[in-house]
Amino acid sequence: MLTDLDPATAPADAATEVQAYLARQNGKDLLRFITCGSVDDGKSTLIGRLLYDCKCLFEDQLASLEADSGRFGTTGAGRLDLALLVDGLAAEREQGITIDVAYRFFTTDRRKFIVADTPGHEQYTRNMVTGASTADAAVLLVDARKGVLTQTRRHSTIVSLLGVRHVVLAVNKMDAVGWSRETFERIAADYRVFAQRIGIDEVTCIPVSALTGDNVTRPSEHMVWYGGPTLLGHLESVDAAAEEKLGSFRMAVQWVNRPNQDFRGFCGTVAGGALCTGDEVAILPGGRTSRVARIVTMDGDLETALPGQAVTLVLADEVDASRGDMIVAAAGRPEVADQFAAHVVWMDEQPLLPGRSYLLRAGTATVGAQVTELKHAINVNTQEHAAAKHLDLNDVGFCNLALDRPIPFDAYADSRETGSFILIDRLTNATAGCGMIRFPLRRASNIHRHASKLDKAARAGSLQKPCVLWFTGLSGSGKSSVADRLEQELHRLGRRTMILDGDNVRHGLNRDLGFTDEDRVENIRRVAEVSKLMVDAGLIVLVSFISPFREERRMARSLVQDGEFLEIFMDTPLEVCEARDPKGLYKKARAGQLPHFTGIDSAYEPPDAPEITLKGAEQGTDAMVAQVIGELRRREVI
Amino acid sequence: MLLDPLLDIRPAAREISGSGSVTGSEASLPAILTTPARLTHLQRLEAESIHIMREVAAQFHKPVMLYSVGKDSSVLLHLAMKAFYPSKPPFPLLHVDTTWKFREMIEFRDRMARDLGLDLMVHINRDGVRQGIGPVSHGSAVHTDVMKTQALKQALDAHGFDAAFGGARRDEEKSRAKERIFSFRTSSHRWEPKNQRPELWSLYQGRIHKGESIRVFPLSNWTELDIWQYIHQEAIPVVPLYFAKPRPVVERDGTLIMVDDDRLPLRPGEVPEMAWVRFRTLGCYPLTGAVRSTAATLPEIIREMLLSTGSERQGRVIDQDAAASMEAKKQEGYF
Numbered sequence: 001m002l003t004d005l006d007p008a009t010a011p012a013d014a015a016t017e018v019q020a021y022l023a024r025q026n027g028k029d030l031l032r033f034i035t036c037g038s039v040d041d042g043k044s045t046l047i048g049r050l051l052y053d054c055k056c057l058f059e060d061q062l063a064s065l066e067a068d069s070g071r072f073g074t075t076g077a078g079r080l081d082l083a084l085l086v087d088g089l090a091a092e093r094e095q096g097i098t099i100d101v102a103y104r105f106f107t108t109d110r111r112k113f114i115v116a117d118t119p120g121h122e123q124y125t126r127n128m129v130t131g132a133s134t135a136d137a138a139v140l141l142v143d144a145r146k147g148v149l150t151q152t153r154r155h156s157t158i159v160s161l162l163g164v165r166h167v168v169l170a171v172n173k174m175d176a177v178g179w180s181r182e183t184f185e186r187i188a189a190d191y192r193v194f195a196q197r198i199g200i201d202e203v204t205c206i207p208v209s210a211l212t213g214d215n216v217t218r219p220s221e222h223m224v225w226y227g228g229p230t231l232l233g234h235l236e237s238v239d240a241a242a243e244e245k246l247g248s249f250r251m252a253v254q255w256v257n258r259p260n261q262d263f264r265g266f267c268g269t270v271a272g273g274a275l276c277t278g279d280e281v282a283i284l285p286g287g288r289t290s291r292v293a294r295i296v297t298m299d300g301d302l303e304t305a306l307p308g309q310a311v312t313l314v315l316a317d318e319v320d321a322s323r324g325d326m327i328v329a330a331a332g333r334p335e336v337a338d339q340f341a342a343h344v345v346w347m348d349e350q351p352l353l354p355g356r357s358y359l360l361r362a363g364t365a366t367v368g369a370q371v372t373e374l375k376h377a378i379n380v381n382t383q384e385h386a387a388a389k390h391l392d393l394n395d396v397g398f399c400n401l402a403l404d405r406p407i408p409f410d411a412y413a414d415s416r417e418t419g420s421f422i423l424i425d426r427l428t429n430a431t432a433g434c435g436m437i438r439f440p441l442r443r444a445s446n447i448h449r450h451a452s453k454l455d456k457a458a459r460a461g462s463l464q465k466p467c468v469l470w471f472t473g474l475s476g477s478g479k480s481s482v483a484d485r486l487e488q489e490l491h492r493l494g495r496r497t498m499i500l501d502g503d504n505v506r507h508g509l510n511r512d513l514g515f516t517d518e519d520r521v522e523n524i525r526r527v528a529e530v531s532k533l534m535v536d537a538g539l540i541v542l543v544s545f546i547s548p549f550r551e552e553r554r555m556a557r558s559l560v561q562d563g564e565f566l567e568i569f570m571d572t573p574l575e576v577c578e579a580r581d582p583k584g585l586y587k588k589a590r591a592g593q594l595p596h597f598t599g600i601d602s603a604y605e606p607p608d609a610p611e612i613t614l615k616g617a618e619q620g621t622d623a624m625v626a627q628v629i630g631e632l633r634r635r636e637v638i
Numbered sequence: 639m640l641l642d643p644l645l646d647i648r649p650a651a652r653e654i655s656g657s658g659s660v661t662g663s664e665a666s667l668p669a670i671l672t673t674p675a676r677l678t679h680l681q682r683l684e685a686e687s688i689h690i691m692r693e694v695a696a697q698f699h700k701p702v703m704l705y706s707v708g709k710d711s712s713v714l715l716h717l718a719m720k721a722f723y724p725s726k727p728p729f730p731l732l733h734v735d736t737t738w739k740f741r742e743m744i745e746f747r748d749r750m751a752r753d754l755g756l757d758l759m760v761h762i763n764r765d766g767v768r769q770g771i772g773p774v775s776h777g778s779a780v781h782t783d784v785m786k787t788q789a790l791k792q793a794l795d796a797h798g799f800d801a802a803f804g805g806a807r808r809d810e811e812k813s814r815a816k817e818r819i820f821s822f823r824t825s826s827h828r829w830e831p832k833n834q835r836p837e838l839w840s841l842y843q844g845r846i847h848k849g850e851s852i853r854v855f856p857l858s859n860w861t862e863l864d865i866w867q868y869i870h871q872e873a874i875p876v877v878p879l880y881f882a883k884p885r886p887v888v889e890r891d892g893t894l895i896m897v898d899d900d901r902l903p904l905r906p907g908e909v910p911e912m913a914w915v916r917f918r919t920l921g922c923y924p925l926t927g928a929v930r931s932t933a934a935t936l937p938e939i940i941r942e943m944l945l946s947t948g949s950e951r952q953g954r955v956i957d958q959d960a961a962a963s964m965e966a967k968k969q970e971g972y973f
Contacts, residue, residue: 018937021944022867026678090965091832099832103808104814105861112679114859126836133838224932254692266790267721269840270688298723308677310688323696347836361841364696420839429845431835 005301028107031240034116034164036132037054037141038151043173045139046210047104047117050232053217056106061410097131097174099124101131110236120151125158125380125394126347126587129434132244135238138168144177144207144321145540147187153194154380157330161343161396161436164236167195168204170231175209179222184403195269196486198383204423206231209609223247227440247271248332248419249281250410253325265296265312266321270408271363271417273329275305275313284408289330324365334418337440338406343378344371344399346391348425348432353390355521358432359557360403368404368558369423375399389518391433412436427551459538464495466535467635468560471544472553472607473570474599475585476577477622478616482570483544486625490540498534500527502545515596521552528556535560540637548604563635568628569590571605572616639797661715668747680868688721689840690819694801695721701801701854704973707743708920709876710805710857710909712750713865716874717856718803719754726798730757732793732802737762738922740898746877755777759797763789768841773924781922783948786943787972791827794851801844801852804973807860813965825849827855827971833852839972853973866943870936882916882931893927899933918943 038045053388068081090100100118104111116131132138142152159167165465169191177183188205195203206215207226217232249270275281275292282289294314295302295531305311314325321327328334346352352371360369377388378396391397412419417618423433440466455481460466462630467488481499491496506513510526513519524547534541536613547553557565577599578586597600612631632638663739677685703718718727733747751758762769766784773781774945793800808815818834820842835843844852855953857865869876886897888908895902902924904910915928916939933942964972 014941015935015937018941018944022870022940025863025867026680028679030679030682100816100834102812103859104815105809105859127834130838131834138746141801152794254689257694257722257725263724265724267692269685296723298720306677308682310685310692312723359845361843363841416839418735419842422836422838422841422843424843424845429843429847431837434836434838500647629901 007118007544012183025107025112028110028112030112030236031137032114032116032135033137033139033140033166033235034118034122034128034159035127036118036131036155036159036223037172037429038120038143038149041092041097041143043120043121043141043142044117046139046172046208046216046231047115047171047211048081049216050115051104051106051492052583053213054106054232057165057402059253068145082175090633098128108232108236111240113235118515120155122151122154122394123336126153126345127346129162129345131619132162132164133211133416135162135164135167137168137235137238138164139168139235141172142187142191143169144171144173144180144183144187148190148194150381152191152503153383156195156200157378157380157383157522158345158348159198160200161345163436165414167203168199168206168231168234169195171205171207172206172210174214174223175212176218176260179214179220181206181225183221183224184226190586191583195262204228204234206234211240216362218268230247241637247273248334249279249327250276250331250334250415251275251313251327252365253321253323253327254364256322263314265294265314266327267312268327268364269310270305272307273416275329275334276500277301277303281313281315281327282330282333285336285406286320288317288319289318290317324363326365326578328408334408334410335440336406336408337402338403338439339372340409340437341398341400341439342412342421342435342437342439343376344391344397344423344433344435346393346395346397346433348430349388349393350428350432351392351517352395352397352433353400353518353521354424355518355525356549356551357426357558358425359426360401360421361424362407362409363418363572365407366424367399367407371399372402388482389516398438399435400561409437409440411438413438425604426554455535456538458547459536460496461538464538464540465564465635466538467540467564467566467637468531468535468545468556469540469542469551471542471568471570472547473572474577474600474604474615475597476580476582477570477572478614479544479546480551480569480580481621482614482616482624482628483500485621486628487542489625489629490638493638494537497540497542499542499544500531500534505530515602517549517596519603520548524549524552524556526551528559530558532558535564544602546598548602549600550605550607553607555573564636565609566612566631566637567607568612568614569610570616571606571613576617640645640696653671661687662703663749663791670708671692673739678859680864680871683860683864684717684720684868684869686840687717690854690856691718691727691803691843692851694803694844697842698801698852700797700799701729701803702732702759702797702799703727703729703803704790704805705733705747706805707733707739707747707877708805708919709869709880710807712874712876713860713868714803714805715750715754715756716872718770726755729803730759732759732761734786734789734793734874735760735762736773736781736789736922737767738781738785738924740877740879740896740920740926741922742879743877743920746875749874751917755865759793761793761796763792772901773922774901779926781925782967782972783970787967787970790973794827799851800846801854802973803856805857806855807862807865808858811964813968815966817855817858819855820844820853821853823851823853823971827851829968829971831965831969861942863940866936866940870940877920879917881934882914883934884912884939885915885928886910887913887915889929894930895926896923896928898923 049343102117104115118128126423130381139157171184171187182206207223208215208231251268253266253268255267257267270295277292279292292313293316296312354371354374357435360367374388375398376385380396410418419437421435425432456466471483472516473479487497495611510523513523531541531543539547588594589600598604763785771784775886789939822835887894888910916931919929921946933939
């Protein structure tokens with residue numbers, strides 16, 4: 001470990017010496033940086049070199065490194081393979097690649113560092129994004145023999161999107177090109193042109209050899225023509241203070257602290273701006289205002305809270321605030337909107353589909369959200385914009401999003417903390433995507449709901465409870481036949497009904513839609529909205545759609561009130577449906593003439609807990625109708 | 639937090655814990671603290687950890703804090719007291735007792751829980767006890783698996799905890815350096831190192847299905863030096879075993895093992911000697927090597943650590959297996 005302590009110091013002076021040392025440590029600032037590069041660019045070797053040269057390795061760690069270098073090393077006999085210091089997973093050591101971010105810590109006389117070694121492979125881009133989201137600087141490695149490659153451009157795009165402010169291009173393996181100045185300058189010039197194009201303003205190019213250590217921590221004797229700083233020297237001097245452009249106070253409420261009747265504190269971390277007692281604050285999205293009475297910590301009350309500090313605020317008035325709200329400076333408020341435009345990086349195996357509902361986490365708020373418009377996808381390798389219907393794993397897109405309620409936010413360019421969000425898959429709970437907000441969209445703010453005097457109960461009278469009977473099942477499972485017969489029976493009983501059939505709606509309202517996953521989601525969204533209007537009209541709505549995805553059926557259910565949505569699962573086996581094939585569609589699909597056909601080459605997700613299950617292969621239509629009528633009576637729908 | 643903690647040399651934790659009192663800071667603080675122009679390194683680490691703890695309290699139904707009684711656990715506990723002040727931490731402490739911990743650890747554990755007024759749960763794998771599993775008779779691998787890993791899973795399952803705090807740090811070991819702060823576990827407690835959830839900014843995502851859980855590591859970004867420096871600054875009580883004094887030890891295969899009770903069978907010719915030793919990490923006493931030392935105060939310990947050429951885990955018999963052993967154990971559910 002790097003210290004300037006002298007082992008020979010007399011014990012009496014030792015305590016003073018340690019105190020002085022610790023004071024220096026605590027006064028140092030911290031720089032978080034990532035390293036990225038392609039396979040074999042020597043990224044892990046570079047970090048190993050930094051740790052090794054900064055004497056941040058212990059003897060036992062060196063001993064096990066020597067042993068491992070013999071077993072897995074790729075640097076040749078008798079040479080330490082420094083990459084093995086950071087590739088910590090067994091699979092990484094075996095394959096010689098980096099799969100996930102590794103965080104390492106080292107300290108120099110001037111500064112403390114956390115370095116995140118991020119993977120270079122395209123398939124692990126999401127792990128690189130994880131590392132970049134908290135980095136102040138990025139070190140991009142290129143091999144001097146290869147120059148700027150597709151991967152370098154991809155990494156640069158991610159770094160630029162994630163708002164990493166300082167970019168270093170480390171041209172590595174200079175030893176392998178005879179320390180050639182001309183090679184270095186050509187690569188540096190190439191990169192500068194590219195960086196400027198994607199909006200990276202500040203680039204420092206440094207010729208290095210991680211293998212030999214030249215220009216990593218000590219100036220190179222081989223490259224006297226280079227007059228700039230060493231890599232470490234540069235990292236020690238770049239501006240680390242995460243001075244946010246945002247000057248106004250922001251704090252998302254994490255947890256409400258109520259130990260007793262007399263104390264109510266709002267816990268959170270200051271995301272921007274300073275706060276003093278007495279300051280006027282607003283609680284968003286509601287907008288109530290109050291003043292800060294106390295800033296509480298266990299060590300005593302504070303008069304000022306700084307960005308990054310975790311505090312508990314007590315307000316002067318009895319105002320309601322809870323997790324998900326944001327307390328902000330009343331005089332410098334963020335945007336509050338339920339629609340905005342953002343860059344999204346998709347990180348899930350399941351593609352992002354416009355219209356599908358996800359959970360969005362921004363600060364401490366969790367809301368329902370959908371991409372309403374995918375404006376374009378950005379090819380991270382070429383930076384070209386292209387039209388896209390969906391985003392696959394590791395794709396980047398520029399989208400409009402709509403939330404189910406307004407939230408406060410800033411532009412990501414102004415604040416990483418209050419301008420960022422993640423998207424969560426409702427079914428798997430996976431963190432499926434992340435986003436950087438560009439600007440709010442105003443189109444929703446001038447449209448207000450008109451409340452009418454009559455409600456659906458009035459429209460339905462005492463005749464019936466309006467509801468949606470949602471038939472789902474494979475093509476040929478019998479949905480339409482049962483729905484049709486059921487509607488006749490309800491009509492005979494004097495009820496008011498409407499039937500929405502998949503095929504019929506596709507002739508009109510949805511004739512612009514095809515059968516891709518994206519279009520299926522939009523198809524269902526429109527039908528769900530129409531059936532909601534019909535429930536408001538007081539009708540019993542029979543919807544007969546394959547509706548293969550659970551998520552969209554859940555969305556349809558969420559549009560109406562509890563008890564107004566009955567999911568009816570036509571549980572007819574695929575073989576039976578295929579044997580019936582009333583429209584000859586299975587035959588076509590099997591012949592490859594009908595792509596995206598549910599059950600053949602597009603998935604059907606059966607319901608987890610349908611209100612009614614009909615066994616289409618075992619029961620006759622009349623029996624099934626009777627079963628549904630019985631259930632409607634039991635539920636007092638009719 | 640004190641403005642310049644280093645101008646004020648607080649009593650070392652050894653004296654506090656030695657006196658039987660474990661109250662924290664009692665220095666006379668002004669009613670209103672003035673805030674410095676920017677946060678110190680330790681203030682930033684503290685704030686990050688508190689943020690993580692509050693996220694857990696808000697996102698989960700039934701969290702628990704794994705309390706291993708070591709120095710990292712002491713810091714974790716202190717941070718929890720701060721995070722929820724003036725409330726008590728809204729979760730219990732759980733100690734997985736292998737029955738082979740140093741006696742001083744158990745005394746310290748009970749005193750801490752009592753003095754802070756916290757709910758402490760102790761779990762022992764009774765099946766393992768019935769089978770007579772121990773580090774001496776069965777070796778470190780079997781003992782650790784049965785009495786630690788399996789015991790932990792039993793306790794988590796029995797109480798239905800959906801989040802569990804641990805004190806692990808990324809600077810400790812290579813596979814830990816790869817782990818997320820919110821680390822997802824399947825319903826069988828497995829860690830999938832190749833398929834971790836992306837974790838961006840300070841958005842910690844704890845949504846899980848029933849039976850699944852999240853292990854949470856609020857000290858991920860702390861180093862060993864940060865831990866000791868914070869213990870010093872905040873006068874946090876730690877187990878006296880960290881401080882040197884004469885203790886009965888035997889030397890085995892280059893490791894100094896303390897004879898903490900009469901369950902350690904002495905080999906022929908072995909006679910415990912009284913030696914000035916201390917511990918850099920704590921665990922089951924037959925598996926934990928002592929270091930020869932006279933460092934009896936926190937500044938002396940910190941100085942010794944700064945001048946040391948070996949890492950803290952060197953003293954752990956458990957870590958000296960194959961390079962990937964920690965990863966394998968963690969996949970099985972080890973903390």
